[in-house]
Amino acid sequence: MIFFRRPEEEQRPEGEPGDLEELRQRAEGADLPEHVLKVVLKELDKLEKTDPAVAEYAIGTTYIDFLLSLPWNRFTEDNLDLGRAEKILSQAHYGLQHVKDRILDYLAVRTLCSLQAFRVLVVDDEEIARTNLEYVLQKEGYQVDTAVDGQDAFEKLRRKEYDLILTDLKMQKMDGLQLLEAVKKISPNTETIMVTGYATVSSAVAALQKGAATYLSKPINIAELRSLVASIKEKKRHMQMTRGPILCFSGPPGTGKTSIGRSIAQALERRFVRLSLAGLRDEAELRGHRRTYVGAMPGRIIHEIRRLGVKNPVFMLDEIDKIGQDFRGDPASVLLEILDPEQNSHFMDHYLDVPFDLSGVMFIATANVVERLPGPLLDRLEVIEFPGYTEKEKVAIASHFMIPRQLQEHGLRGRDVSFSEEAIRTVIRGYTREAGLRQLERELAAVCRKVARLYVAADHSAGPGEIGEEVIHELLGPPRYTHEVAEARSRIGVATGLVWSELGGEIIFVESTRMRGSQQLILTGSLGTILKESAQTALSYVRSHAEQFGIDPDFFEDTDIHIHIPAAAIPKDGPSAGITIAVSLLSLLMQRPARRDVALTGELTLSGRILQVAGVREKVLAAQRAGVSTVVFPKRNEPDIRRLEEDVLAGVEVVLADDVEQIIERVLEPAGNMKE
């Protein structure tokens, strides 16, 4: 349910702020936070003395109109029904249990918080006053304890947490003000109401300055007391209920990050909005322009909040790892201000110029590579990994989720069309090469489109029935991908490697060749610095260990060596190809073909040791997709390998090694009659 305090505000067309009197009336009835109301009234006073013909007048009225149209106090009530949430999350998503569990945990915590009793401590040295207050508050359903003076209250507070302390000001031993000071130190989240006599109003002011929530004059008006405590309870509950975790979904494209974000919003019954940060060039796009010129605008965050009309949507910030390059301003600091729960309760948009509380927003960031994020930002995010899918998972997702959706979208539901498992597998293997599901969904849509056309062309007579492998080939044309590794022969100087990029794992081939020359190492294929250094390290390792491998130690004398990694147009970098380069060189120099179906990954040291690499799961999945039979990983990655599910390892043998020597016999075939 959404609480719209002033629905009539919604109907106001943008850019038509109305006259000053109308704005003033709207401001007074708008239930604005005090600091905002103050700014609005001050601005209105200023405008009253301004000539409506000058630009400042229009800027001012637009600004006030904007402030009035923000959802300062409007929010949706979360639906905390765990069973319902679980159903919604499962309805649209296969697997991803860890993400679903995280959301259900969150809902469970929220449910418990909402059921937690509100605890009040009544402090008064007069027994009759104590008992009366205790009676009244207990009748309201609060859990009430009493203390005879400040000292006693302090002791109780040390043993138990209270939401609220209702204390008399004048008491023996420790008085109300001293107690208030002590409370602020040991339990800063506990609110205090100070009860004062008529003669001590100035002390009440002192109490407010020291952090008391409010004060009540004696004799206490019971109705006033009830409403005060109720509003403090409501405020605390609201803060507790709206504070959300900052989740960061990380993984290759098309693995369900966005769509599960949508389901989370649906489960909580919150509004959903998605903002891609990839194209942002300027800090002002997030934080707004200062209100000094006519075209000034608020940033995208505040803009979206206003558009949605509630202050607690699920807000997806897509691709936070892509912000940064040629970004004017400091992206990390803006993101911190938006995403850090400590800071976002008073987010400062330059246009608004008054803090807006974003703490109720449930931010979900997404990133393809979280390692790119600055440390302080990463520190505050709860990263949830979205790994690539295995072929088995893809088949299940396609048949249970994507195909029914595509059939429906193409008007084919209930028209005798279905896909055989073999057909789905054919689409996955022959027409997609990805960790996620984007391409698969597009290809399935293409099949449905063509089937729809055939169906209509055939005069709606009958559906094609079950679509098999051949029909897929007919409709989509010849396969675009083959099992490139399994189907190619081994060559001298060409080694198969596994790398990891933001698109998931990938297979690469490192080619080496030599020719007469003058000890040059030629490197091509858009290699980055780290990759170039890996190549130099590999060459030095091979040169310094030549005799051990039966290679002529002077092989480099009158020679140039050229190392190339296709596809040349794609920039490549990273340390994990070191071992693959070394094997490619050894294959060349020992004249033994490197097995095409053995893929390697590992950082190489000058002494030939193989160091740990990242992205193990994605690399094994890439090997599976490409039809590699054996993968070589550094021994230090053994724990990562052990964690992999059976499906991921199906059909792939893993060899662990910590030194190049250990793998030579596994990778290089005997010297034969094959040519370079």
Ligand SMILES: Nc1ncnc2c1ncn2[C@@H]1O[C@H](COP(=O)(O)OP(=O)(O)OP(=O)(O)O)[C@@H](O)[C@H]1O
């Ligand atoms: N586990 C899953 N179960 C069912 N469908 C899924 C699953 N994962 C992904 N999909 C579907 O795959 C498609 C792509 O997913 P989505 O757009 O959420 O990917 P993404 O990870 O957000 O990608 P990007 O990083 O490019 O934004 C969607 O149609 C989504 O419904």
